[in-house]
Amino acid sequence: MGFKEGFLWGGATAANQCEGGFDEDGRGLANVDVCPTGADRNAVITGKMKMYECDENHFYPSHKAIDMYHHYKEDIKLFAEMGFKVYRMSLAWSRIFPKGDEKEPNEKGLAFYEDVFKTCKMYNIEPLVTITHFDCPMHLIKEYGGWRNRKMIDFYLNYCRTIFKRYKGLVKYWLTFNEINMLLEAPFMGAGICFEEGENEKQIKYQAAHHELIASAMATRIAHDINSENKVGCMFAAGSVYPYTCKPEDVWEATKKDRESYFFIDVQSRGYYPSYALKEFERMGINIEKEEFDDEILKNNTVDFISFSYYNSRCAAKTVSKDNIAEGNIFESVKNPYLKYSEWGWPIDPLGFRITLNHVYDRYQKPLFVVENGLGAVDTLDENGYIEDDYRIDYLREHIKAMRDAVTIDGVDLMGYTMWSPIDLVSAGTGEMKKRYGFIYVDRDNEGNGTFKRKTKKSFYWYKKVIETNGENID
Numbered sequence: 001m002g003f004k005e006g007f008l009w010g011g012a013t014a015a016n017q018c019e020g021g022f023d024e025d026g027r028g029l030a031n032v033d034v035c036p037t038g039a040d041r042n043a044v045i046t047g048k049m050k051m052y053e054c055d056e057n058h059f060y061p062s063h064k065a066i067d068m069y070h071h072y073k074e075d076i077k078l079f080a081e082m083g084f085k086v087y088r089m090s091l092a093w094s095r096i097f098p099k100g101d102e103k104e105p106n107e108k109g110l111a112f113y114e115d116v117f118k119t120c121k122m123y124n125i126e127p128l129v130t131i132t133h134f135d136c137p138m139h140l141i142k143e144y145g146g147w148r149n150r151k152m153i154d155f156y157l158n159y160c161r162t163i164f165k166r167y168k169g170l171v172k173y174w175l176t177f178n179e180i181n182m183l184l185e186a187p188f189m190g191a192g193i194c195f196e197e198g199e200n201e202k203q204i205k206y207q208a209a210h211h212e213l214i215a216s217a218m219a220t221r222i223a224h225d226i227n228s229e230n231k232v233g234c235m236f237a238a239g240s241v242y243p244y245t246c247k248p249e250d251v252w253e254a255t256k257k258d259r260e261s262y263f264f265i266d267v268q269s270r271g272y273y274p275s276y277a278l279k280e281f282e283r284m285g286i287n288i289e290k291e292e293f294d295d296e297i298l299k300n301n302t303v304d305f306i307s308f309s310y311y312n313s314r315c316a317a318k319t320v321s322k323d324n325i326a327e328g329n330i331f332e333s334v335k336n337p338y339l340k341y342s343e344w345g346w347p348i349d350p351l352g353f354r355i356t357l358n359h360v361y362d363r364y365q366k367p368l369f370v371v372e373n374g375l376g377a378v379d380t381l382d383e384n385g386y387i388e389d390d391y392r393i394d395y396l397r398e399h400i401k402a403m404r405d406a407v408t409i410d411g412v413d414l415m416g417y418t419m420w421s422p423i424d425l426v427s428a429g430t431g432e433m434k435k436r437y438g439f440i441y442v443d444r445d446n447e448g449n450g451t452f453k454r455k456t457k458k459s460f461y462w463y464k465k466v467i468e469t470n471g472e473n474i475d
């Protein structure tokens with residue numbers, strides 16, 4: 001027995017990393033458009049360096065990205081050729097509400113996504129839509145301070161109502177916030193927050209988290225009211241944290257680290273703040289401002305399923321020396337000596353994927369959806385212009401095997417798998433094009449040169465076979 005019938009195989013992208021067309025057809029400027037490549041990117045996405053406008057000294061990769069805004073028909077056709085059952089994508093909020101606080105949406109933005117969904121349907125591809133994947137209209141940041149402000153809930157819900165109504169019958173799978181726990185690590189990218197000197201950053205981040213959690217719960221209710229077929233999921237950056245040694249102090253450190261991420265999902269899935277967080281807030285003097293019905297809203301509107309990204313496991317120790325740090329999906333961690341590392345220094349740990357799937361399922365007992373997993377690598381064209389990306393195939397094969405074990409041996413209830421990303425796109429962490437994930441190559445480089453021409457890689461044909469055999473034939 002393998003994956004269940006109807007298992008949703010596919011791939012995932014995010015609007016700001018692939019669409020381009022950042023000022024076309026009335027789209028407004030968003031936080032993701034002012035995050036440059038290069039040395040300043042980290043300071044900007046973490047809210048340490050305020051960049052509210054674009055300047056001439058920086059390059060902003062989201063402006064053109066891979067120009068999917070004009071290539072989506074061709075790209076979805078290629079996804080269909082691989083046999084995709086599902087395509088996870090996100091909407092650019094500022095395409096639909098350019099400023100964010102308007103009452104009426106921008107019809108051109110709505111029409112664009114309607115056509116994207118219709119194109120998917122033509123190929124029997126089910127869209128899985130992330131309502132916000134790291135994006136927030138810039139006007140809401142300048143005017144209201146992003147998610148630190150409770151008013152954001154209303155703007156977000158107006159946007160949700162609009163899309164749930166407009167895409168009723170076209171979309172039934174929704175994710176409220178991409179990697180909601182990223183708010184803690186990259187608050188500008190995750191929640192449109194910049195800090196002023198001397199501010200209590202933790203207080204602001206957890207207040208913003210509360211706003212997002214309420215918004216997510218309310219959105220779940222509205223989605224269900226508008227269409228009872230709608231299924232709404234939460235989404236977090238996962239990757240279980242291992243203790244560096246079996247020293248109890250290291251084990252405790254790992255437990256605490258895991259909880260930083262689980263905190264969000266505990267609320268979204270169980271419907272209340274976990275006691276460890278309440279105690280921690282008390283100790284740290286963090287005071288979450290709540291309104292009268294907030295607890296009820298959280299309790300009555302938990303998610304239908306839980307989705308997450310998995311790139312790597314993490315590792316924690318009580319004492320860490322500076323030269324023993326590994327990179328990873330934004331989160332740094334202690335270097336695990338038993339693992340191999342990608343070209344970007346991310347640990348490669350397929351068994352960790354099985355472990356994570358089990359941890360998450362044990363904790364919540366709700367259907368899971370893996371909505372990101374993949375390898376960022378440098379691809380080189382051979383003399384015939386072909387890309388033999390065996391390293392990518394190896395990474396995905398081992399991870400899919402581990403996922404299969406979690407399902408078939410451990411009994412994890414898994415709805416689907418969308419790898420990141422079926423087509424090369426701009427890296428969220430570094431802004432590079434050189435860090436390629438795709439089955440489809442895009443002719444575009446870090447400096448913005450290239451023709452945007454698409455080209456299938458070896459892995460394209462491998463994944464087609466994986467889907468054809470429902471994950472049986474993966475060698």
Ligand code: BGP
Pocket residue numbers: 014017178179237309329372376420426427428429430435
């Ligand atoms: C996740 C994001 C994606 C994606 C991925 C890979 O955090 O949800 O948007 O980009 O990581 O990370 P990177 O692009 O930094 O290689």
